[in-house]
Amino acid sequence: METAYNYKEVMSRPERLAPGHRMCAGCGGTVAVRAVLRALHPEDRAVIGNATGCLEVSTFMYPYTAYEDSYIHNAFENAGATMSGVETAYRVLRKKGKIRENYKFITFGGDGGTYDIGFQSLSGAMERGHDMVYVCYDNGAYMNTGTQRSSATPQFADTTTTPAGEVSSGKVQVRKDLTAVMAEHHIPYAAQTTFTGNFRDLHTKAEKAIYTPGAAFLNVMSPCPRGWGYEPAELMQICRLAVESCYWPLYEVVDGKWILSYEPKNKLPVEDFLRSQKRFKHLFTPDGEELIAQFQAEVDKRWEELKKKCGA
Amino acid sequence: MAIRERLSGNEAVAYAIRQINPDVMPAFPITPSTEIPQYVANYIANGKVDTEFIHVESEHSAMSAAIGACAAGARAVTATSSCGMALMWEELYVAASDRLPIVLALVNRALSGPININADHSDSMGARDTGWIQIYAESNQEVYDNFLQAYPIAEHEAVHLPVMICQDGFITSHGVENILLAEDDRVKEFVGEYCPAHYLLNEKEPMALGPYAVSNYYMETKRGQREAMENARQVILEVAERFEKMTGRKYGFFEEYRMEDAEYVIVIIGSAAGTCRAAVDRIREVSGKKAGLLKIRVFRPFPEKELAEALKDKKAVAVLDRSEMFSATGGPLGTEVRSALYGVKSQAEVVNYFYGLGGRDITVEDFEEVYVKLEELAQTRVVKDMYAYIGLREK
Numbered sequence: 001m002e003t004a005y006n007y008k009e010v011m012s013r014p015e016r017l018a019p020g021h022r023m024c025a026g027c028g029g030t031v032a033v034r035a036v037l038r039a040l041h042p043e044d045r046a047v048i049g050n051a052t053g054c055l056e057v058s059t060f061m062y063p064y065t066a067y068e069d070s071y072i073h074n075a076f077e078n079a080g081a082t083m084s085g086v087e088t089a090y091r092v093l094r095k096k097g098k099i100r101e102n103y104k105f106i107t108f109g110g111d112g113g114t115y116d117i118g119f120q121s122l123s124g125a126m127e128r129g130h131d132m133v134y135v136c137y138d139n140g141a142y143m144n145t146g147t148q149r150s151s152a153t154p155q156f157a158d159t160t161t162t163p164a165g166e167v168s169s170g171k172v173q174v175r176k177d178l179t180a181v182m183a184e185h186h187i188p189y190a191a192q193t194t195f196t197g198n199f200r201d202l203h204t205k206a207e208k209a210i211y212t213p214g215a216a217f218l219n220v221m222s223p224c225p226r227g228w229g230y231e232p233a234e235l236m237q238i239c240r241l242a243v244e245s246c247y248w249p250l251y252e253v254v255d256g257k258w259i260l261s262y263e264p265k266n267k268l269p270v271e272d273f274l275r276s277q278k279r280f281k282h283l284f285t286p287d288g289e290e291l292i293a294q295f296q297a298e299v300d301k302r303w304e305e306l307k308k309k310c311g312a
Numbered sequence: 313m314a315i316r317e318r319l320s321g322n323e324a325v326a327y328a329i330r331q332i333n334p335d336v337m338p339a340f341p342i343t344p345s346t347e348i349p350q351y352v353a354n355y356i357a358n359g360k361v362d363t364e365f366i367h368v369e370s371e372h373s374a375m376s377a378a379i380g381a382c383a384a385g386a387r388a389v390t391a392t393s394s395c396g397m398a399l400m401w402e403e404l405y406v407a408a409s410d411r412l413p414i415v416l417a418l419v420n421r422a423l424s425g426p427i428n429i430n431a432d433h434s435d436s437m438g439a440r441d442t443g444w445i446q447i448y449a450e451s452n453q454e455v456y457d458n459f460l461q462a463y464p465i466a467e468h469e470a471v472h473l474p475v476m477i478c479q480d481g482f483i484t485s486h487g488v489e490n491i492l493l494a495e496d497d498r499v500k501e502f503v504g505e506y507c508p509a510h511y512l513l514n515e516k517e518p519m520a521l522g523p524y525a526v527s528n529y530y531m532e533t534k535r536g537q538r539e540a541m542e543n544a545r546q547v548i549l550e551v552a553e554r555f556e557k558m559t560g561r562k563y564g565f566f567e568e569y570r571m572e573d574a575e576y577v578i579v580i581i582g583s584a585a586g587t588c589r590a591a592v593d594r595i596r597e598v599s600g601k602k603a604g605l606l607k608i609r610v611f612r613p614f615p616e617k618e619l620a621e622a623l624k625d626k627k628a629v630a631v632l633d634r635s636e637m638f639s640a641t642g643g644p645l646g647t648e649v650r651s652a653l654y655g656v657k658s659q660a661e662v663v664n665y666f667y668g669l670g671g672r673d674i675t676v677e678d679f680e681e682v683y684v685k686l687e688e689l690a691q692t693r694v695v696k697d698m699y700a701y702i703g704l705r706e707k
Contacts, residue, residue, distance in 0.1 A: 047384070047512050062523035070512040072383055073522035074376055074406055081373035085338060085380025085388070088364045090513055092335040092386055096362065101515045121376065124369030 005200045013038050014068075016046070021066040022058040026232025028195065028222030028239075029055050032137040033108060035199055036218070037069075039206035040104060045069065047086050049107030051079035051118055054144040055137065077117040080125030080134055083107040087130045104210050105132035111152035112142040115178050126185045126215045133209040133216045136178065139224035147227040151176040154247075155298065156291055157279045159227070164282035169291055174298055182217040183253035189214075191252035193261070194221035195239045201250050201261055208252070221248045229278020241273040246303040251310060260310040270299045314492040314559065321449075321484035324456035324491055325391070325417045325477070326351030330361055331499040332463060334415075335386035335506075338366035338377035340396060343429045344481040345419035348391035363389075371396035375403035375414075382412040383521050385511030387463065390414070393481060394421035397435045401442070407474045408443025409533055410521055411540065413466030413506075414474040416444070417459065420582070420634075421481040422670040430671020431480040433581065434635035436611075437644045443537050445475040445544055446612040450567075450585045452489040455479040457561055458609075460494065463503050464551045470543040480583040482671065494559055502558055541613045548610055565615035567607045568622060570596065574604025575627040576686040579619075579649055581608045582634060584667070584674050591679030603683045608645065616652040623649070624658035627690035630682050632702070634668045642698055661689045667702040678702050 016037035023030040033055065040046055046069040050056045056073045059066040074082040087105045094100075109118055114136040122134055141159050142148040148161040155174045158164040162171040183190040189212040191205040202220065209216035223230065223238050230238055242248035245268040250261035271292050274280040283291050319327060326348050329337070339349035355361045366381075368374045371392050378388040392400065397418060407414050418436055422428040436446055445465060449455035458477045466475040479485055494502070510519050525533060545565075552563040567585075570592055571577065578588050585607040595603040606622060608615075623629055631650070633643025641647070646664030653660060665682065667674045682702065689695065 045515070045518075049380075056522075057524040060520055060523045062525040062529045065520035065523070067520060068518070070514075070518040071520040072380060072512060073524075074379055075402055078373060078376035078403070081338075081368060081376035082380040084366060084368075084373075085336060085377030085382075086384040086512060087380075088336050088338075088366050088377070089381040089384035089386035089388075092362065092364050093384070093513060096335075098385075099513055099515065103513060120369055121373050124373055127369075128367060 005204060007198050007200070010038055010203055013042055016040065016068045017059065018066045018068060020064070022061065023054065024225060026225035026230070026235050027054070028139060028224060028235060029110070029137045031195055031235070032135070032220040032222045035195070035202045036106060036135050036206040036220070039203050039210055044102045044104050046104045046106055047072065049073070049079050049083040049086065049105070051109035051113030052076035053110040053113055055108055055110065057144065076113050078121045079107045079109045079113060079118055080122040083132050084125040084128060084130045087132050105130070106135060106210065107132065108135045108137060110143065111136060111138040111140060112150045114138070115152045115176050116150050123185065126182060126187050126217060129187070129215050131213055131215070133218060135218045135220060137220050137222040139222050139227060140175070141224070141227050143224045143227045152178065155295060156283055158282060159279070169282065177302065179217070179219040183258070186256060187215045187217060188212050188255055189216040189252070192219045192248070193250055194242060194248055195236055196243065196250070205252060227279065229281070230276060234276065238273070238276050241268065241276055244268045245270040245273045245299065247273050247299050249303060249306055251306060258309040260307065260312045263312060270296050314494060317491050317493055318488050319452060319491050320486050320488045321452045321455050321479045322347040322419065322486065323351060324452045325459050326355070327493060328456055328459040329389060330355045331496050332460070332503050333361050334363055334389045336364050336366065336378070336381035336388045337390060338368045338374045338381070338388070339390050340368050340371045340374045340392070342371070342393045342396035344421055344485045345391045345393040345396070345417065347485070348417050371399040372403060375400040375407060378414045379403060379407050379410065379412055382414050383410065383512050385508055385513045387506040388414050389417070391417035391419070393419045394423055394435045397439060398423060401439070404439055404442035404444060406522070408537060411472040412474060413463065413472055415462040415466060416474065416476045418476050418478045419481045419485045420478055428670040429481070431483050431583070432634045432669045432671065436476060436478050437635040437637065439476070440612055440644060443473065443541070444612060445473055445541070446478060447475065447610055448478045448581045448608060449484065450583055450607060452484050452487070453491050455484060456491060456493065457555065457559070457563065460499060460502060461551045461555050461563070463506070464554070465544065465547055467506055468547045471540050471547050473537070473540050473544060483583040492559070498558055502554065544613050545615070563609060565610045565618055566622070567609060569605040569607070571604040571606060571622065573602055575602040576683050576690065577604045577606055577623060577626045577629045578632060578679065578682060579606045579608065579623070579629060579645065580632045581611065581645060584632070584634070587674060587676055588679045591676045591683065594676065595680060595683055601683065601687065614648055616655065619649065620652040620656040620658065623653060623660055624656045626660045628661040628663070628686040630663050630665055630686055632665050632667050636666065636669065640699070661693055661695065663689060663695050663700070664698055665700050665702050672703050674702060
């Protein structure tokens with residue numbers, strides 16, 4: 001199933017998300033979608049699903065679609081259930097001999113549509129074991145409506161519903177660990193990834209997710225220049241800092257076995273990741289030191305827990 | 313030859329589903345519709361159908377999955393009641409505007425609160441503006457017959473709209489009645505194969521569904537839905553004609569009972585029509601007064617012209633609603649009937665009643681009383697209360 005990663009070959013595959021859509025420059029969401037779709041074997045067909053969000057309103061504005069494959073958007077909270085209907089239809093129609101081609105089923109949702117409002121629908125679809133991949137492009141807030149906090153928003157982030165102010169340090173709560181929650185559904189494949197140097201990590205995980213029979217979940221940290229406050233050109237650098245600081249560890253859970261994909265040689269302080277974004281600007285004041293320490297402690301705790309699960 | 317059986321309304325719908333053999337059924341249990349997915353699950357477990365059941369975790373997901381399945385090119389069915397339908401609300405609109413011919417077996421039940429599991433029409437009446445075709449039944453026979461006609465209407469190329477087949481919770485859904493069933497092969501031929509022109513799994517041409525449509529395009533989609541609903545009028549009648557050829561049972565937009573010479577008329581939807589029919593007979597027998605009944609079968613699209621024609625020359629009309637809409641002026645059926653009559657400059661006096669909310673019984677005597685009041689109204693021509701109740705406990 002898994003083939004050796006050939007950067008040149010993979011990158012030269014025809015794009016399945018055509019240019020001309022309306023996503024922002026420096027948006028991680030589009031990078032995530034293109035990278036996941038590159039993992040589809042070129043001879044395979046796909047139906048792409050999408051929860052309501054930036055991606056949907058920017059890639060399928062009537063009468064134009066950016067998708068080369070069949071595509072369905074239904075609503076905000078039901079991308080999981082909708083694709084489970086498509087996948088079930090495929091099984092029936094194939095059994096009846098009405099379809100001969102191979103189809104794969106991939107649905108995309110932002111963290112709002114995945115961690116929060118679409119959580120139940122996602123959980124149901126994964127538990128039922130549909131042969132599909134749910135990809136969360138996690139940008140850590142409700143970006144389509146203008147950066148309101150979600151349960152994926154990191155603690156202390158300045159969002160439009162958790163603004164930093166005279167008596168507020170941004171979001172109060174720590175973020176939900178959705179990848180772990182999905183792994184606990186005992187699905188055959190769950191993984192966490194983001195954009196790394198040659199995209200090997202994302203590509204191989206997407207390929208495994210797509211070609212592992214049964215339900216798979218892929219969580220792709222996908223920074224948002226507007227919500228996080230960075231220049232478009234800094235996208236890759238921010239992802240690197242998230243991984244090197246262990247804020248966003250790369251790992252996969254294959255048939256219940258937790259596997260660390262990458263362990264930094266020198267774990268960077270999370271401060272480096274935070275400093276790169278305007279949403280944490282208020283932490284870089286004399287009063288912020290303690291909050292950064294608190295943030296660091298949470299990152300450390302989760303990293304140690306993850307290492308233990310991975311036996312690393 | 314038709315098969316003689318004794319079935320509950322839920323059994324009759326499940327029997328129809330078995331005969332139709334749809335591709336996908338996502339469903340979530342809720343009283344009183346729960347039995348329908350249970351019966352279908354049994355058919356599946358015993359290899360009687362090819363249907364794939366999706367054990368969704370909510371009604372919202374039931375309709376979402378039905379939309380996904382139908383968009384993919386499969387024939388999809390689901391069943392629900394009351395709060396289950398309320399949870400589907402958003403998706404009812406999506407199904408209709410995506411022009412997906414899904415069929416929903418609705419077993420009418422009161423909406424919360426207070427929580428109540430018995431029959432009234434607040435669930436489907438609340439969904440009357442979602443763009444679904446709505447067809448109601450008085451009896452188990454009718455719900456079976458309506459269900460068989462649902463896909464030919466929904467999937468007709470001039471319609472392509474979802475259809476809701478409604479029956480009254482417990483009264484018909486759980487009540488066992490004699491029923492005539494059509495043979496499997498005849499049903500199969502009557503309903504036909506689902507062969508959509510456009511669908512997600514079309515190997516020859518990909519399809520994108522569910523766009524973001526800005527103001528430049530949104531209005532035309534609504535206009536398209538309206539045209540489909542208008543087309544549905546003719547298609548409903550054509551399908552009914554074809555159905556009559558198969559079974560001998562005749563259906564239209566509504567049923568008229570002793571209406572030719574009727575002066576006082578009750579307009580009603582659903583199972584209570586049977587009780588009303590008994591009242592009509594008794595009144596005519598005892599006093600010779602000219603009572604009549606008009607039972608609505610198709611509420612969406614609303615048969616405004618035909619209904620107005622049937623009522624305009626009557627002396628007085630009582631429209632009975634089994635759901636509130638809290639406009640504080642009447643119920644949904646009352647409002648639409650009055651509006652239809654206004655269009656033909658009818659001289660008929662019209663009054664609106666509420667009955668049977670949350671499953672409250674309505675008796676033959678209750679109906680007789682309504683006819684007495686209609687006679688008074690025809691004489692005085694003064695409507696004292698446009699917002700009256702039948703069988704309400706006043707203290």
